[in-house]
Amino acid sequence: MDGRLFTFAGGGIGAWKVTGITPVTGEGLPSAERLDVAPGGAVLPAAAWSLKGITSNERYVTRPEKSELAARQEGLGRPASTCAALIPIRKTAAWWALTQDERRAILEEKSRHIQVGLRYLPAIARRLHHCRDLGEPQPFDFLTWFEFSPGDTTAFDELLAVLRSSPEWSYVDREVDIRLARDSRISG
Amino acid sequence: MDGRLFTFAGGGIGAWKVTGITPVTGEGLPSAERLDVAPGGAVLPAAAWSLKGITSNERYVTRPEKSELAARQEGLGRPASTCAALIPIRKTAAWWALTQDERRAILEEKSRHIQVGLRYLPAIARRLHHCRDLGEPQPFDFLTWFEFSPGDTTAFDELLAVLRSSPEWSYVDREVDIRLARDSRISG
Numbered sequence: 001m002d003g004r005l006f007t008f009a010g011g012g013i014g015a016w017k018v019t020g021i022t023p024v025t026g027e028g029l030p031s032a033e034r035l036d037v038a039p040g041g042a043v044l045p046a047a048a049w050s051l052k053g054i055t056s057n058e059r060y061v062t063r064p065e066k067s068e069l070a071a072r073q074e075g076l077g078r079p080a081s082t083c084a085a086l087i088p089i090r091k092t093a094a095w096w097a098l099t100q101d102e103r104r105a106i107l108e109e110k111s112r113h114i115q116v117g118l119r120y121l122p123a124i125a126r127r128l129h130h131c132r133d134l135g136e137p138q139p140f141d142f143l144t145w146f147e148f149s150p151g152d153t154t155a156f157d158e159l160l161a162v163l164r165s166s167p168e169w170s171y172v173d174r175e176v177d178i179r180l181a182r183d184s185r186i187s188g
Numbered sequence: 189m190d191g192r193l194f195t196f197a198g199g200g201i202g203a204w205k206v207t208g209i210t211p212v213t214g215e216g217l218p219s220a221e222r223l224d225v226a227p228g229g230a231v232l233p234a235a236a237w238s239l240k241g242i243t244s245n246e247r248y249v250t251r252p253e254k255s256e257l258a259a260r261q262e263g264l265g266r267p268a269s270t271c272a273a274l275i276p277i278r279k280t281a282a283w284w285a286l287t288q289d290e291r292r293a294i295l296e297e298k299s300r301h302i303q304v305g306l307r308y309l310p311a312i313a314r315r316l317h318h319c320r321d322l323g324e325p326q327p328f329d330f331l332t333w334f335e336f337s338p339g340d341t342t343a344f345d346e347l348l349a350v351l352r353s354s355p356e357w358s359y360v361d362r363e364v365d366i367r368l369a370r371d372s373r374i375s376g
Contacts, residue, residue: 005323041323054321057284059247066287096245099254100292133242134323135193135229 004055006129008086008143009036009047016084016180024164026090026174035086035180037145051088053129053143060104065114072121081125081147084180085156088140095171096132111166120159123152140174192243194317196274196331197224197235204272204368212352214278214362223274223368225333239276241317241331248292253302260309269313269335272368273344276328283359284320299354308347311340328362 010018010029014036021029032048043050058066095103107113117126125147131138148156160177163169198206198217202224209217220236231238246254283291295301305314313335319326336344348365351357 052323054323056321058287061287062289063287099246099249099251100288101250104288130321133244133318133321135240135242136323 003039005039005041005052006054006143007036007038007041007043007050007052008145009038009044009050010034010178011036011044011047011049013044013046016182018178019181020177020179022177022179024175024177025172029088029176029178035178051086051131051140051143052134052138053131053140054134055127056130060107061114065118068118069114069121072118074122074125076125076127076145076147078125078147078149080149082182083148083150083153083156084182085146086178086180087144087146087160088174088176088178089142089144089172090140090174091142091171092173106171107168111163111168113163113166113168116159116162116166120155124148124156124159191227193227193229193240194242194331195224195226195229195231195238195240196333197226197232197238198222198366199224199232199235199237201232201234204370206366207369208365208367210365210367212363212365213360217276217364217366223366239274239319239328239331240322240326241319241328242322243315244318248295249302253306256306257302257309260306262310262313264313264315264333264335266313266335266337268337270370271336271338271341271344272370273334274366274368275332275334275348276362276364276366277330277332277360278328278362279330279359280361294359295356299351299356301351301354301356304347304350304354308343312336312344312347 010032012033014034016035016037018032018035021031023029030048036044036047041052061069098106108115127145129143129145130141131143132141146156198220200221202222204223204225206220206223209219218236224232224235229240249257286294296303315333317331317333318329319331320329334344
């Protein structure tokens, strides 16, 4: 799989302490003390819940946008990024019935999803995982993982508020906001 | 899964008789007498090989193209469609590293993939299955299933020849051409 598949398991173990699980739209997720993030699709037997997603090719960005993203973004795992968020979302059947040009127009020309994300780089690092075509039914379509320093929490909340008020978000019918903190013993 | 996942198994059983398996680019597939096409991901224990794919949202067509396709195409399972083909292909890493606009430009503006397919409707019915984001590693990126009447075999070969000579096909690094015939006892 070239390491493209990841499993996010909420339960009693994992490197990340769960600081909050907030249902934003639709059904939430059961509470969990910790989150384990692991490559591959193995399910932890003791997990309260387990979400899988796979990184994939770009679906919307153009070449100039991709170059700008690549020039500005930083990778995951920065020592100062002791805060993280996992935001699973599901989009409506109406979204998936749109054609590519219609989805792009809503996502970027109307909602500025890519441009808004760029404004928060490199502070907010991000990795997008797709769930919809995994083969087994999944409760969400996307899992987005974010990492940032505690001082950038307000900026991160602002980024989410902008996206959630965009036309694109009228197609989101389930969203959960999971906040996480890395233990000092692990982050050094 | 809303019935989006399908398994194509080559072996000793199945409704379709295999009339030929031709490697077009790269490694072929082992020979098989029959092909079983089944919804879901269950693997037949006795199969010589098994390929899985999932139907998904449109990746390239615009609204006018989708409307034109919908107006002209006919479904699978037509009684006269006693011929079928399964064409698994894999695209190169270079293809997947392209941005959406670059892939669309190669697929349609340079290769006329959608317009070429339209010319052969409704004679050649088609269903596209995606494999690349299934979660478990797959030998191909796409499985395309075609159905047509024996009298349209020449037209089908012409369609393939046009696509294979297009710029898009320079990004195909594995392709196998599997031809099939439905038993008269099954087709009535």
